[in-house]
Amino acid sequence: MSWFGNYIKSSIGAKHLMAITGLMLLGFVLAHMLGNLQIFMGQAAINAYAVKLQSLGVLLWIMRGGLVLAVLVHIYSAMRLVSMNSAARPVKYKMAFKDKSSFASRTMKWGGIILILFLIFHLVQLTLGGGPLKANFNLLDEYGRHDVYNMTVLGFQNVAVAASYLVAMLVLCFHLSHGVTSLFQSLGINHPKYNGMIKMAGPSIATLVLIGNCSMPIAVLAGWVKATV
Numbered sequence: 759m760s761w762f763g764n765y766i767k768s769s770i771g772a773k774h775l776m777a778i779t780g781l782m783l784l785g786f787v788l789a790h791m792l793g794n795l796q797i798f799m800g801q802a803a804i805n806a807y808a809v810k811l812q813s814l815g816v817l818l819w820i821m822r823g824g825l826v827l828a829v830l831v832h833i834y835s836a837m838r839l840v841s842m843n844s845a846a847r848p849v850k851y852k853m854a855f856k857d858k859s860s861f862a863s864r865t866m867k868w869g870g871i872i873l874i875l876f877l878i879f880h881l882v883q884l885t886l887g888g889g890p891l892k893a894n895f896n897l898l899d900e901y902g903r904h905d906v907y908n909m910t911v912l913g914f915q916n917v918a919v920a921a922s923y924l925v926a927m928l929v930l931c932f933h934l935s936h937g938v939t940s941l942f943q944s945l946g947i948n949h950p951k952y953n954g955m956i957k958m959a960g961p962s963i964a965t966l967v968l969i970g971n972c973s974m975p976i977a978v979l980a981g982w983v984k985a986t987v
C-alpha cells in the first residue's frame with residue numbers, strides 16, 4: 759500500500775482528518791453565526807445578505823459540497839478512532855479508576871449525535887421549508903426576496919422551536935469546548951509558552967458561539983426582535 763494509504767488508515771491519519779474537518783466545520787459555524795447576527799440590523803440587512811449568498815451560484819454549491827464531505831469524514835474518522843481505541847483495549851479495566859476527564863470530553867459522542875439530529879431539523883425547517891413551520895418559508899419581503907428575517911423570527915416565536923435551539927447550542931458549546939482544544943493536540947501544535955492559551959481556546963470560542971447563537975432566539979422570545987408581518 760502507498761505511504762498515503764497507510765497514513766490515512768492509521769490512527770494518526772484519522773486524528774488529522776478529524777482535526778482538519780473539525781476546523782472546516784468551526785469556520786462554517788463562526789461565519790454562519792456572524793451572517794445570522796445581521797438579524798439585529800433588521801429585515802433589509804439579513805434578506806440582502808441571503809440574496810448575496812444565493813448569488814454565489816456554483817461557488818455556493820461547491821461550499822455546500824465541501825461542508826457535507828467534511829461532516830461525513832468527521833463522523834467516519836470519529837467512528838474509526840472509537841473502534842481502534844476499543845480494539846487496543848479489548849478488556850475493560852477491572853479496577854474502577856476515578857474518571858478525571860471533563861464532562862465535555864466524555865460527551866463528545868452523544869453531543870455529536872444530538873448535533874446531527876439538530877442539523878437535520880434545522881435544514882428541514884429553514885433550507886428545505888418543511889415541518890410544522892413551512893408556511894413561514896414561502897414569505898417574500900417588499901422587494902420579492904426570500905424573507906429570511908420573518909422566517910427566522912416567526913420560527914423562534916414558537917417556544918418549542920426556540921427551546922430546542924437553546925438546548926442544541928448548549929450541546930454545541932460542550933462539543934466545541936473539548937473539540938477545538940483537542941484539534942491543536944491532534945495537529946501536534948503545542949509549545950510550553952502557548953499551551954495555556956491553547957487550553958483556553960476551546961472553552962473561549964465555544965462560549966462566544968453559545969452567546970452569539972443563543973442571543974437570537976432569546977431576543978425574539980423577549981420581544982426585542984419582532985416580526986414585520
Ligand code: HEM
Pocket residue numbers: 787790794808811822873877880881884885906910923930971972974975
Ligand atoms: C441560532 C442559531 C442559528 C440560526 C438563527 C440559523 C439560521 C439559519 C438560516 C436562516 C438558514 C437559511 C439561510 C437561507 O435560506 O438563506 C440556515 C441554514 C443553515 N444552517 Fe443555520 N442557523 C443557526 C445555527 C446553525 C448551526 C449551529 C449550524 C451547524 C451546526 C447551522 C447549519 C446550517 C446549515 C448547514 C444551513 C444550510 C446552508 C445552505 O443552505 O447553504 N446553523 N441557518
